[in-house]
Amino acid sequence: MASRAKATIFDIAREAGVSKSTVSLVLQGSGLIRPETAVKVRKAIEDVGYVYNRGAANLRKAHSNVIGMVINDLTNPFFAELAVGMERVFQSAGIVPFIANTAENPVRQEEVLKSLMEQGVAGLIVSPARGTTPGAFRRLEMAGVPVVFAMRRLPESRIPVITPDNHRGAYLAAAHLIGKGHRRLAFFGGSSDLVVYHERLGGFREACETLGIAARDVLLVEGETSRRGGMACLETALSMPEPPTAALCFNDAVAFGVMLALRKHGLEPGADFAVVGFDDVVEAEHYIPALTSVSVDTAGLGERAAHVMLKMIQSRTTRAEDHIGAVNLVVRESCGPDRRARNRPAGMGDAA
């Protein structure tokens, strides 16, 4: 219906009988123009079916209002929660964040970051893909684009980080397991190219050490941070000569996978083998058995990340304080006491 070629401020100007500059001022809501003129212009805008060309505007303006959110695994509900938190604060700032998925693939991530930069983003909130090389964010830094890492960080980087207290969370979880009488523990999922992995593993180990679990009684099984990865972890654990009786999982997805695999072996999660997750996604509460998990207030971290980003943009800096979010262990039904501890001396039983 409308005019073939897209309308510009000149078309509006002609329609309203003013100059392009006046139109521009109206568009920006400047208080300098007479109210009646503004009304006239706004009507013309409607009439010609104008759509603002932000690309053109950004040519002159210093900054765009696009904020990108780069996520490593869209299928993990955890990140949806993170996104929801962010959106809450961006929405009230009149900003529409764009989400891009890297599917845990550094090459794809490179493309995504490049595309976002070309688009002239004002800032980026990133959960970097596993295996990200140290130089991946060099270009962003050179261009002075504010970046904050959420949930994950890179080994040595000055980019601010918003993350839960991984060490403490893992400590709490492991302590809980040990308190339940478990003596042979495993840490399932994740891999050492992830900083978070070391943090969580660190907390886990500290708990083991200070609470008297011998190093030879803790089993580490790296794996994908997904359900599938969790299933694989359990398999390899059960194939050990002296399998563990409880596991702290890198995240809830892994924990779900472990529980699935347990059932496949005729074992009941919680009763026959204790499992604790990390992240406390909404599903955790509803799973059967309900998953004990380290709650990290994902949406809250998302909000925090968004706030930090906004502040960075506003004060045009590329630096900010890190933020470590509080965590707490939500005890549900997925980890009962060590069965064998009840029946016979510890260190003898076989899980299968």
Add this chain to the structure above:
Amino acid sequence: MASRAKATIFDIAREAGVSKSTVSLVLQGSGLIRPETAVKVRKAIEDVGYVYNRGAANLRKAHSNVIGMVINDLTNPFFAELAVGMERVFQSAGIVPFIANTAENPVRQEEVLKSLMEQGVAGLIVSPARGTTPGAFRRLEMAGVPVVFAMRRLPESRIPVITPDNHRGAYLAAAHLIGKGHRRLAFFGGSSDLVVYHERLGGFREACETLGIAARDVLLVEGETSRRGGMACLETALSMPEPPTAALCFNDAVAFGVMLALRKHGLEPGADFAVVGFDDVVEAEHYIPALTSVSVDTAGLGERAAHVMLKMIQSRTTRAEDHIGAVNLVVRESCGPDRRARNRPAGMGDAA
């Protein structure tokens, strides 16, 4: 480290000792430039830390290469699967799709669409928010931006649609339930402002009619298309004088909610009350009990939508054929036979 102001093709030109036009040609991979020159220029591009300004380019070029994906509920894993399918095809076309969430809110959707348009998207794949007004996509149409609806459609709109065969899916599911001996059925979740709702409900009703279920024995409970909505649906159903013994749920999220609520009432999903979902998200298989659901090949539909979009952009049209994807019922454990049908005459029992 790098120069303060961001580098432009002029900087590259100076560095490489050529003209800006040559640089532009190199950037576009034109075959007109001498290979050695191209090499020289590419080196300069690296040296000055150049980042392409797509906004500026789009000022001259007819179309951008940005494709937006507007999704009504990011937290539904279903949409993540859809997104993954799309990304697969866009990736191989060298396109990075940007995802934006409307959180089932038409006002937010308006903002999102506006923002995307201002950004100059080449096309949009949209799952419209519930309650979207008919005029919401007028501007897009006026601007000639190709749009395809995925999974959901609007009442009267010429925008092409990629959707599963909702009618047939619901028919299959209802027929299955009836075949299991259930005589009082419910349809849970969704609302009549959704076209999909009518499609699925239509299939459900047709099965009831042709297989001899009286209209007074079917219960309709509208509700949110979420876990929470499902829980609410079951509550109201159980409060009826003669509650149903089986339900087809609008989608899997609703079905999960229903199963949760059943447990809360001490009822075992599958044994005491049959439930069928719709979409067959990956969780369905792993739930306890595993959810019988209508499988719609979500990722496949995503791929299809992406292909259609690509074709529309390429042939610069805003029209395309609708596509109705095949569905099939995946029978698992969430719907056993009607218990009461075994013990006593139908039409008497009470579910609670």
Add this chain to the structure above:
DNA sequence: GCCTATAAATGGAACGTTCCAATAAATCAA
């Protein structure tokens, strides 16, 4: 060697905005 054809590189004019400096109109102090 000269003219023509081809290849490679270039300057200039867009594209749709914003912003500054400048103008025009209205108001006020004297």
Add this chain to the structure above:
DNA sequence: TTGATTTATTGGAACGTTCCATTTATAGGC
């Protein structure tokens, strides 16, 4: 009135690209 001040409006020059029409260099045909 007149000059100074304030209030509204405006033209022009950017911004970083692409694309067209030229120019310049290279090669080919005779």
